[in-house]
Each structure stands twice: as C-alpha cells, then as structure tokens.
Amino acid sequence: MxxxxxxxxxxxxxxxxxxxxxxxxxxxxxxxxxxxxxxxxxxxxxxxxxxxxxxxxxxxxxxxxxxxxxxxxxxxxxxxxxxxxxxxxxxxxxxxxxxxxxxxxxxAIGEWRFGAGRGLSDFVYVTVSTGIGGGVIADGRVLRGRRRLAAHLGHMTILAQGAPCSCGNRGCWEAQASGSALGELARRLAAEVPGSDLLRHGPAVTARHVMEAARAGDALGLQLVAREAEFLGMGIVNLLHLFSPQAVVIGGGVSNGFDLLHPGIEAHVRACALPAFCAVPVVAAQLGQxxxxxxxxxxxxxxxxxx
Ligand SMILES: [Zn+2]
Incomplete structure (x- = not known):
C-alpha cells in the first residue's frame, strides 16, 4: 500500500x-x-x-x-x-x-531474493518515487535497528536550509531528490525557461516528463536530470561510507530514467567518495514495479x- x-x-x-x-x-x-x-x-x-x-x-x-x-x-x-x-x-x-x-x-528483500541483490551479503536498496525509502542488507541479514526502524534513508539531511520535507525538517534526501521533488522543481523552472519541451505539460509536469524531455535532448530536461543525478549521488556517497555495500540498487518510478541518471551519479561518486568506495556499482533494480x-x-x- x-x-x-x-x-x-x-x-x-x-x-x-x-x-x-x-x-x-x-x-x-x-x-x-x-x-x-x-x-x-x-x-x-x-x-x-x-x-x-x-x-x-x-x-x-x-x-x-x-x-x-x-x-x-x-x-x-x-x-x-x-x-x-x-x-x-x-x-x-x-x-x-x-x-x-x-x-x-x-x-530490498524482494531484490535480495529474486532481483539485483541475489547472492550479495551487503547492499543498499533505494527506492526513488513519490518519496525516497529503502532497505539495508548488511553482513547477510536485514539491518533492523531499534523498533525495526532502521533505513529511513529518505530523511537523512543532505542540504542545510533545503526544501521542506513531509517529516517537518528541511533538506531531507527525499525533499531534494524524490520524484515529487523533481516534478516540483520542473514546474518552477519550466515557467522561467522559454522554449522548453516541459512547458507544454503546464503545472502537471512530473518526473516522468523530465525524463522524456531529457531523452529528446531538451536543455532544461537535461539540466534537471543532471541536478537529480547529483542529489542522488550525494545520498549514495553517504550510504557507501556508512554501510560499505557491494552494490547500491536503485528502484522506484524515477529509476525508469536510470540510464540517464547513471553517468551523473557515477561522476558524483567518483568525485566525492573516498577512493576505497569509488568502484562500488550503482545498478538498477531488476524487479521493476x-x-x-x-x-x-x-x-x-x-x-x-x-x-
Ligand atoms: Zn524528511
């Protein structure tokens, strides 16, 4: 649900x-x-x-x-x-x-048993859609934490004084990089940038439209994808340093644009993660929806x- x-x-x-x-x-x-x-x-x-x-x-x-x-x-x-x-x-x-x-x-458990995490003992699954959530598999088990509340990945702060989040804080990963955040930013910028493909969707523009525009070579679409990849990369660098996974698996609606986001995510990881973490693959979930x-x-x- x-x-x-x-x-x-x-x-x-x-x-x-x-x-x-x-x-x-x-x-x-x-x-x-x-x-x-x-x-x-x-x-x-x-x-x-x-x-x-x-x-x-x-x-x-x-x-x-x-x-x-x-x-x-x-x-x-x-x-x-x-x-x-x-x-x-x-x-x-x-x-x-x-x-x-x-x-x-x-x-995360689904991807572990039947998808991109098969055979791994350590990986982080991140779902990027309306919000950002996920799960952590560490040392061959599901990381649970107190009251089994571990892995609310979307609420780690990645930008001081950033966008307001549903949790009441500002600058949460979810508030900066979820599909809704991307759609919201696209709505704002499309009104300011003349000639963008995104204009024709009016206030109904969503993350999916951003991906379509970027795929068609639209300048604003590409700019939004680059920014989204950078924000996703920031969170992923934190996850690499925290959990030392063998892979980071990205699912959720926004992962429909994974091929577009991947180069920007990788570039950010290479630029910002400690050298020992740079080679960890960031891959798309296999079970999709x-x-x-x-x-x-x-x-x-x-x-x-x-x-
Ligand atoms: Zn939050």
Whole structure:
C-alpha cells in the first residue's frame, strides 16, 4: 500500500507474479476504507488460487511502522494513519496469517531474493518515487535497528536550509531528490525557461516528463536530470561510507530514467567518495514495479536459508 496506489499480487515460491491488480488509495477514507479496498483486491487476485495453497499475506506500507507488533505508527503523508494495528485488522479481514514490513525494506528483500541483490551479503536498496525509502542488507541479514526502524534513508539531511520535507525538517534526501521533488522543481523552472519541451505539460509536469524531455535532448530536461543525478549521488556517497555495500540498487518510478541518471551519479561518486568506495556499482533494480509486492510475498513464502 502506498499513498497513491494499492497493489495486490499473487506470487509463487519462485517469485513470479501470477496475477496483479491495483487501485487508487482511498486516502481520504482512512485506514478502515483502505482495509476494505485491500480485501476487495485480494479477492480478485486470489480467485484462481485455492485457499489451501496460500501461505499467507505479506503487506508493505510506508513507515514509520512497528513490523514486529504489526502496527503503523504514523504515515506523515496519510491522514488518520496513527497507531493502526493493521496486521490484526487484515488478519480478521482476510482470514490468513499476515506479516507487515516497511515498503523500502520489503522491496530490498524482494531484490535480495529474486532481483539485483541475489547472492550479495551487503547492499543498499533505494527506492526513488513519490518519496525516497529503502532497505539495508548488511553482513547477510536485514539491518533492523531499534523498533525495526532502521533505513529511513529518505530523511537523512543532505542540504542545510533545503526544501521542506513531509517529516517537518528541511533538506531531507527525499525533499531534494524524490520524484515529487523533481516534478516540483520542473514546474518552477519550466515557467522561467522559454522554449522548453516541459512547458507544454503546464503545472502537471512530473518526473516522468523530465525524463522524456531529457531523452529528446531538451536543455532544461537535461539540466534537471543532471541536478537529480547529483542529489542522488550525494545520498549514495553517504550510504557507501556508512554501510560499505557491494552494490547500491536503485528502484522506484524515477529509476525508469536510470540510464540517464547513471553517468551523473557515477561522476558524483567518483568525485566525492573516498577512493576505497569509488568502484562500488550503482545498478538498477531488476524487479521493476514488482519489487514491493514480491518483497512482501517473501515475508510469507517458505525461505531458502536466508534470515
Ligand atoms: Zn524528511
């Protein structure tokens, strides 16, 4: 479940998505309405599978949440989501075992088991879309931290007095480099730069339009991509120094432009990371839009030896 969309998928033990459906999140309706939506999508997707063949339901959502207690602590972008015992509610609604995980961590687990992180003992997964989130695999296990709240990567400060963030601070990585931040900047600059391709989208310009414009050689599009790559690079340099991963895996909507962003990210890493960290590859996620649902499924799928 995300702030804009709820996706439900039927996933088998090999990580293959057998069925998938989605709907717009009823954010205004609050948690009870969302549970009803999930129940409806679940019924749609699981129609082909006998109840006996379902191992359970893995759920991932934006945090902060207490995955052990099964409680959402408070989602800054969604009103009414404070101290919601979502696992208990869903267990009752779906009549199956339910496991909860932070969305970034779940996607990291999905990429670890079936995607770009296969075989690695240390990597950081970063999702760049409406916000920025992620998960850290360190020394062959998921890094959890106190109350399992580790890896809120999007809220590390990378710019003093920077853009305001949903968390109340300024200059968070998410506020500077998320897809929404990129769209917002594009809206502002497109109005000031005459002749840009981006002008024709008016106030509806998004990160996707920026990528399309850059691909078509539009000067403002290219400038925005270069700036986005630099901000992503800044956060990634911090992650390299903190966790010494074997790779940094980038997913989320903005990673559709990964090929455009990659040279700028690499250049920033080479310029700013300590020499011992410069050769660490920054790669695209392999599960694409499915990292989250596959990762959520991994929470309940029989395990193949990984913690
Ligand atoms: Zn923040």
């Amino acid at each position: 995300g702030g804009t969309q709820i996706r439900v998928a039927l996933v088998n033990g090999q990580g293959a998505v057998l069925a998938r459906t989605a709907t717009a999140t009823d954010a205004a309706g609050g948690p009870r309405a969302v549970v009803r939506q999930i129940r409806q999508l679940f019924a749609e997707v699981s129609r082909g599978a006998g109840p006996a063949s379902l191992a359970g339901v893995g759920v991932c959502m934006p945090g902060p949440l207490d995955s052990e207690a099964g409680v959402v602590l408070g989602i800054p972008t969604l009103p009414g989501w404070v101290d919601i015992p979502i696992v208990a509610w869903l267990r009752e609604a779906l009549d199956l075992p339910v496991t909860l995980e932070n969305d970034g961590v779940a996607a 499915n990292s989250g649902v596959v990762g959520a499924a991994c929470l309940v799928l029989p395990r193949s030896g990984k913690p």
